[in-house]
Amino acid sequence: MRVEIVAVGTELLLGQIVDTNSSWMGAELAAAGINSHYQTKVGDNPARIRAVLEQALERSDAVICCGGLGPTQDDLTRDVIAEVMGVDLVLDAEIEARIRDMFGSRGRTMPENNVRQAMVPVGASVIPQQPGTAPGLICPIGDKVVYAVPGVPYEMKEMVTGTIVGDLRRRAGEQGMIASRVLRTWGMSESGLAEVLADRITELDDGGEATLAFLASGVEGLKVRITAKGTDAADVTAKLDAEEAVLRPLLGDIIFGLDDDTMEAVVLRRLGELGLGLAVAESVTGGYMAGRICAVPGASKVFRGGVVAYTPEMKRSVLGVSAGPVVSEEAAMEMAEGVRRLTGADIGLATTGVAGPDALEGQRPGTVFVGLALPEGYESGSMMFRMPGDRERVRQFTTISLMDQLRRRLG
């Protein structure tokens, strides 16, 4: 089973949007043991979309066509697929009613343009998942198939995981699997990791049952990905387990989680186990840390809240920071204690520093101080980090570094 991905949209060619959809689909297909040899981006031009689709159908067994299913005139995917199938588009009354209901439930009337989205090529079936107004389509062409999915990432993802991957595996019959496991790490550089793992990588290159790759991922940390092939899920899992068992002693406590574990999720889980409440006081991270924490489902069980104290006055009046520099270890510690007091949380974390581009209080950009106010029995304290990079990277690295400090102190 060879599947090809076609992403439709002039904005992709012009670089106004980066095509992350194809990358995500490529990863999902690989994880399901499905090969994809080509990914093509093409603009909103019917002749070129058609040429790309026809070629993809020649050299592959299935095509996932992403984008161009919206309600406007430059949404051409439906029309082109019908042409390739050699059939007409007909109005699907059920889909039209569904779209009208979506608008109705928000107290709005459906614009007549959206009727276009209910047009379906004769012989195509509709993908059951429909989180937005655009329905996904399964369009058989001879013994091959074109799937059409919207370009809105969460809509596309629901359809791919809910329907398309399973449909492709059924069409492919039994076959091998590929799977990956990611060891999430923080505390060692990419080249440091490469050195620690060099011997193991050489062993694996000489005929091991897995491969390793590193990926520096900002606030997501540094990922070590193990990939293995096998006959079935149990076989692959056994190989991934075996390799993880080899790597854990080499990497030690820089591993904070697996796969989709974020640092925040790991720390919140541990706080939940310990029954400890968390609050944060942010200056240099400006709400970014609270935002990361609140993005974890169930955060409200542990997270009390926070203060974004962007001015020196607010640090003093709300958090009780004493006179003196506000970009310092002392100020970070006072902010951490202040937010802990203010919110009644067990733990207060704080960040202050210089995001750049200008220096502040004589400290150069990238200089960050963090404070951790912990309950008795745990180690409170403050420390300085020097971060590389721009404002965004300073916020990200500060957040993961401080959360990692808390993780290590919770044991």
Added chain:
Amino acid sequence: MRVEIVAVGTELLLGQIVDTNSSWMGAELAAAGINSHYQTKVGDNPARIRAVLEQALERSDAVICCGGLGPTQDDLTRDVIAEVMGVDLVLDAEIEARIRDMFGSRGRTMPENNVRQAMVPVGASVIPQQPGTAPGLICPIGDKVVYAVPGVPYEMKEMVTGTIVGDLRRRAGEQGMIASRVLRTWGMSESGLAEVLADRITELDDGGEATLAFLASGVEGLKVRITAKGTDAADVTAKLDAEEAVLRPLLGDIIFGLDDDTMEAVVLRRLGELGLGLAVAESVTGGYMAGRICAVPGASKVFRGGVVAYTPEMKRSVLGVSAGPVVSEEAAMEMAEGVRRLTGADIGLATTGVAGPDALEGQRPGTVFVGLALPEGYESGSMMFRMPGDRERVRQFTTISLMDQLRRRLG
């Protein structure tokens, strides 16, 4: 002059790396008035790389092939291009010496593998910029050309801006420019916009001097992109100005900015002009709004800070929200007034609501209340929104909707 981009690397197909290189090149080419109709990703497989290159040369005048120039055995681009050219690879002694020097200057000996990087197809020339060990190549094939550049972004970028764009323009002879301008909007759906602009789009399709496209972009709002071609920069600018002048009366005050203007930046700029300070109290947005605001350079001139009040207790103790539901218009208004009082800012904004997946206080996910506490002479108030989508989209739409309310009230 039609140029095609081919990105080589199995890691791109597997989604381990997102292909941002092609997007960046597409934007550079468009800015230089060069059309690119297709972008293809292909794995490290010589037959498939060759097939993609040959097809690209059939339908386009030039190909930029990115990646596969490293020193390892799965770096195949050089070999495949030589095959397509029908020539041998020969060792370029000058490049070999340059690579040896690079290693030498870091106190290291060049691994013998890297000699591969000094192999050049007969008839190809070397791109002068060479920031890394991989040289870029200009490979003429008949009256067409293949450029080979490394996949390391900063190396690729130096070669594209330093050599390739100029070379393409010379090959194309004199020709026009293409440029875009984005009208940033909030307050109308994508299909609503399409309806309002339908007649204008039809006029432009019948031979206008510009094209229009819409792009829904989450917290970035809904973008209306005008694209025009012209003989030179002044000509293109005049056409963009003319089209903007046609669209402004049709769209009215839903336009909040142009090009890279974010809603936050526009609102902060206006607050700066008015000399008003801002503070935010966040529940459902959990720090996301403060994070967006602080990401604007110079935010500290206007932004005082904020409170993330994630629990009902913190809403009451820190912000003074009275007994009763905390997911309500009244609570949103009290939060806005509370944070204004706490920080001494002129303006307090607040969000409370249900991010989902579960209901809260009988309110269903996506229900959001916002409050705006403004100084005398401006309209304070609260309102309810119903947001579509997941937690992330609820946070994004709440933030841009509330900031837009503030924008409208500032006049």
